[in-house]
Amino acid sequence: MAYQITLIPGDGIGPEVIKEAVRVLETVGDTFGHQFDFEEVLVGGCAYDATGEPLPRESLDSCQKSDAVLLGAVGGEKWDGLPGHQRPEAALLGLRKGLGLYANLRPAILHESLKNACPLRSDIVGEGIDICIVRELMGGIYFGEKGRRTNNDDMGEEAFDVEAYSVGEVERIGRLAFEMALKRDRKVTSVDKANVLESSRLWRSVMIEIAKDYPEVTLEHMYVDNAAMQLIRNPRQFDVLVTTNMFGDILSDEASMITGSIGMLPSASLGEGKFGMYEPIHGSAPDIAGQDKANPIATILSAAMMLRISFDLENEAKEIEEAVTRVLEGGYRTPDIMSDGCKLVGTAEMGNLIIQAMSFE
Numbered sequence: 104m105a106y107q108i109t110l111i112p113g114d115g116i117g118p119e120v121i122k123e124a125v126r127v128l129e130t131v132g133d134t135f136g137h138q139f140d141f142e143e144v145l146v147g148g149c150a151y152d153a154t155g156e157p158l159p160r161e162s163l164d165s166c167q168k169s170d171a172v173l174l175g176a177v178g179g180e181k182w183d184g185l186p187g188h189q190r191p192e193a194a195l196l197g198l199r200k201g202l203g204l205y206a207n208l209r210p211a212i213l214h215e216s217l218k219n220a221c222p223l224r225s226d227i228v229g230e231g232i233d234i235c236i237v238r239e240l241m242g243g244i245y246f247g248e249k250g251r252r253t254n255n256d257d258m259g260e261e262a263f264d265v266e267a268y269s270v271g272e273v274e275r276i277g278r279l280a281f282e283m284a285l286k287r288d289r290k291v292t293s294v295d296k297a298n299v300l301e302s303s304r305l306w307r308s309v310m311i312e313i314a315k316d317y318p319e320v321t322l323e324h325m326y327v328d329n330a331a332m333q334l335i336r337n338p339r340q341f342d343v344l345v346t347t348n349m350f351g352d353i354l355s356d357e358a359s360m361i362t363g364s365i366g367m368l369p370s371a372s373l374g375e376g377k378f379g380m381y382e383p384i385h386g387s388a389p390d391i392a393g394q395d396k397a398n399p400i401a402t403i404l405s406a407a408m409m410l411r412i413s414f415d416l417e418n419e420a421k422e423i424e425e426a427v428t429r430v431l432e433g434g435y436r437t438p439d440i441m442s443d444g445c446k447l448v449g450t451a452e453m454g455n456l457i458i459q460a461m462s463f464e
């Protein structure tokens with residue numbers, strides 16, 4: 104079977120990590136007899152430099168015509184001075200909205216062999232950590248009304264970004280979280296700021312309504328400030344953590360560190376149907392770009408999520424995930440997850456090792 108994949112390498116370390124994920128996918132394709140047709144497009148700072156727009160029409164068209172999208176990262180200091188709508192980050196938001204991707208699954212799983220890279224004490228980590236963060240991706244403060252105005256006071260110009268959520272927006276992400284919980288440990292923690300924000304009070308009431316349809320699932324509510332603390336104090340209490348666009352952005356970077364590094368955490372951005380955009384949660388990491396230091400595992404695991412979720416290729420996805428586990432068990436580490444007694448490797452070598460570790464009986 105042939106699958107059409109749009110590739111968005113983007114900026115900074117984006118092209119470096121995408122290269123390794125593509126080599127892994129090509130190996131899977133050759134071995135299992137699947138045809139992956141890749142089309143590479145420009146999005147982000149590189150697109151702005153080439154065309155004057157961060158999200159050229161043909162790039163979005165390519166994504167819309169494909170079966171799935173694999174994205175590296177966008178952004179960098181070079182484009183930080185541009186007006187908001189021309190920034191690389193605006194292109195990423197435009198893609199998510201343009202492709203109808205309202206849900207972002209960010210699985211934070213600590214590999215047994217990375218316990219030394221996790222900054223938490225071993226008694227806190229216990230038997231291990233496996234949290235599924237479900238981040239709302241098409242609403243909230245990222246997409247609310249924004250602007251600048253001058254009021255009749257002596258405080259100068261004011262800027263604003265509105266956090267707004269409709270019942271329908273909360274309902275679709277909430278149902279997805281409960282469905283995920285059914286396949287896992289049957290617990291949903293909904294993270295909000297309902298003690299202060301009206302949008303959070305609506306969020307919470309919708310979650311309570313959804314829970315009535317899922318009597319097997321336990322629903323807990325937690326304020327976001329407490330959640331940030333609880334992730335460190337006792338991460339094992341979480342199963343599915345569902346939250347808003349911005350809270351999910353912040354808490355998933357925090358959770359990634361519990362897995363050893365932000366370079367480990369993949370994600371799937373989904374809407375209705377099988378189509379998805381797969382992206383590591385990290386950014387373009389300008390501080391290490393072009394130095395063969397980036398950890399490609401988050402992107403390689405994102406490719407595995409693509410095979411599983413968009414293409415129903417469960418065995419192929421597992422093959423990749425197990426190869427990653429074996430390489431980590433073998434003691435190979437990029438600098439971000441390095442610890443004593445391990446073998447330091449670069450981005451490309453990590454890709455080679457994962458390809459070699461795929462067993463293909």
Ligand code: NAD
Nearest residue numbers: 176177178179365366384385386387388390391397398439
């Ligand atoms: P970042 O995630 O790029 O980097 C934060 C830190 O983590 C850096 O020290 C970096 O070296 C390290 N890091 C990130 N990914 C790594 C990897 N794969 N391997 C090893 N180390 C890794 O976040 P930032 O520095 O806040 O942002 C840099 C740029 O990326 C900004 O322009 C930002 O807007 C953009 N950004 C893009 C995305 C995306 O495209 N999805 C996500 C986050 C940030």
Ligand code: IPM
Nearest residue numbers: 178192193195196352384385
């Ligand atoms: C992420 C990033 C993006 C976000 C930025 C670059 C727009 O931080 O994917 O986590 O905030 O969603």
Ligand code: MN
Nearest residue numbers: 352353356384
């Ligand atoms: Mn982020």
